[in-house]
Amino acid sequence: MITFKEVSKRYKAGRQWVEAVKPTSLHIEKGQIQGIIGFSGAGKSTLLRMANLLETPTTGEVYIDGQELTGLSAGELREARRSIGMIFQHYNLLSNETCAANVEFVLRAAGLPYRERKRRVEECLEIVGLADKAKQYPAQLSGGQKQRVAIARALANDPKVLLCDEPTSALDPVTTLSILEFLEKINREFQVTIMLVTHEIQVAKRLCNNIAVMENGQITEQLDRNLPGVKPVTPLGQFLFDTADGSSSSVWYRGEDYRG
Amino acid sequence: MDSVLALKSEMIKAIEQTLTMVSISVSAAVIIGLPIGILLFLTAPGHLRANRPLYGVVSYAVNLVRSFPFLILLVALIPFSRMIVGTAIGPLAASVSLSVAAIPFYARLVEQSLREVPNGVIEAAVASGAPMKHIIWGVLLSEARPGLVSGLTVTIISFISYSAAAGTVGGGGIGDLAIRYGYQRFDTEVMAACIVILVVLVQLVQWTGSFAASRLDKRK
Incomplete structure (x- = not known):
């Protein structure tokens, strides 16, 4: 459903070229929940943002379905983006609009007539259990509700793909769990393929069928959670998974190029 | 007090002239300055329609007009006013120069307000496949509206004050009345009356503007 073919991203920061993502390939099957985990600065978000071309790859190709x-041309890309949903760490809602108007905004882009927009807004707020908040403004809601x-x-x-950029990183553990449950439900009920970037291994473990570990702009390993007994082999993978178990591991991660 | 009462009809006329000049120039600021402000925002480096040459040219033009001392602009534009409204004196002619000054004034304030819109919110709209016109209306203008209204308030008040200078080229208005009677004829009462009217006017505009801006702001 989502394929990155040798994508890379280089940009200029001041005088220096920074290679945020080194040539990387990744294939995500339809209906999967793919996690991308790593420290900040590893290039996870850049990779995710290349999936809908918010970030244009310097080299390589991106395929969706x-x-x-x-x-694509600019117009074709706009159309393609309508079937790619995205959520962000800081929600990025329109603060001067009601919840209903926030949802309606993206429907207007799709050219839906008024009545159908209203119906669809209600449906969507119903799915996330916020039908009663339709007329409220984002500032009146909690982080989880936003x-x-x-x-x-x-x-x-009705996206085929949902991109999640650190969706729970600003939320407390209980709220995080509820958001993850909604994401799981969406994946199950609407067969939406999910790509999720997080630095919280617990989140990835709870939700993802497949977890890719990213370091220094590269995917260093991929763990298929459907296969039993798969263990991380890279030092970073082991470090992340060990931390998650809370066990006192003998493996301490010493990434030399860590750009935290 | 007698001198003020004697000038009652002239006072009313002066108020009308001031209101004419301010409403024409502020309308021009909104109709032309707002789109220019949006253009400045969108074409600035790193923004949605980044275009360095276009941004440079428009930004330079805005700065150029804004650098003129208003009185000089007023005089320099006399031929232009004559071309547009057929005369170089009176409130209509002054409105031409006032409009030319108000357009870049408000355009900059618009650009500034739009920069306050969090980038993530714009990005979310781009990611949803929204066309540019929806992003402009539904995101930029909607999210920036408290700032846009505050900027408009500042513009109105500044141009009430500028319109007094316009009096010197025969623009009329309350400011002109204050200068002619109060300053040139040493009629302190008329000057005081004019100033009271201006103070009330400015207070009224500020109060309405602040009220509207806070009603439009749903961020807290």
Whole structure:
């Protein structure tokens, strides 16, 4: 459903070129929940943001459902983006609009007539359990509720893919769990393929079928959670998974190029 | 007090002239300055329609007009006013120069307000496949509206004050009345009356503007 073919991202920071993502390939099957985990600065978010071309790859190609995004015109890309939902760490809701208007905004882009928009807004807010908050403004909601509105907005156009950029990193553990449950439900009920970036291994473990570990702009290993007994082999993978278990591991991670 | 009462009809006329000049120039600021402000925001380096040459040219033009001392702009634009409204004197002619000054004034304030819109919110709209016109109306103008209204308030008040200078080229208005009677004829009462009217006007505009801005702001 999502394929990155040798994508890389280089940009200039001051005088220096920074290679945020080194040539990387990744394939995510339909219906999967793919986690990307790593420290900050590892290039996880950049990779995710290349999936809908918020970040244009310096080299390589991106395919969503067989369509090459990197080859599209601006108009075609806008259309393609309607079937790619996205949620963010800081929700990014319109603060001067009600929850309903936030969801409706993306439906207007799709050119849906008024009545159908209203119906779809109700449906989506219902899915995230916030039908009663339709007329409220984001500032009146809790962090978890805001993220649920953002999920409703991302779902409005019936996306095939949902991109999640640290969706629970600003939330407490209990709220995190509830957001993860919503994401799981969306994946199960609507067969939405999910790509999720996080630095919280617990989140990835709870939700993902497959976890890719990223370090210094590269995917260093991929763990298929459907296969029993798969263990991380890289030092970073072991470090992350050990931390998650809370066990006192003998393996301490000493990444030399860690750019935290 | 007698001198003020004697000038009652002239006072009313002056108020009308001031209101005419301010409403014409502020309308021009909104109709032309707002789109220019949006253009400045969108074409600035690193923004949605980044275009360095275009941004440079527009930004330079805005700065150029804004650098003129208003009185000089007023005089320099006399031929232009004559071309547009057929005369170089009176409130309509002054409104031309006032508009030319108000447009870049508000455009900069608009650009500044739009920069306050969090980038993530714009990005979320881009990611949803929204076309540019929805991003402008539904995101930029909607999210920045408290700032846009505050900027408009500042513009109105500044141009009430600028319109007094316009009096010197025969623009009329309360400011002109204050200068002609109060300053040139040493009629302190008329000057005081004019100033009271201006103070009330400015207070009224500020109060309405602040009220509207806070009602439009749903961020807290």
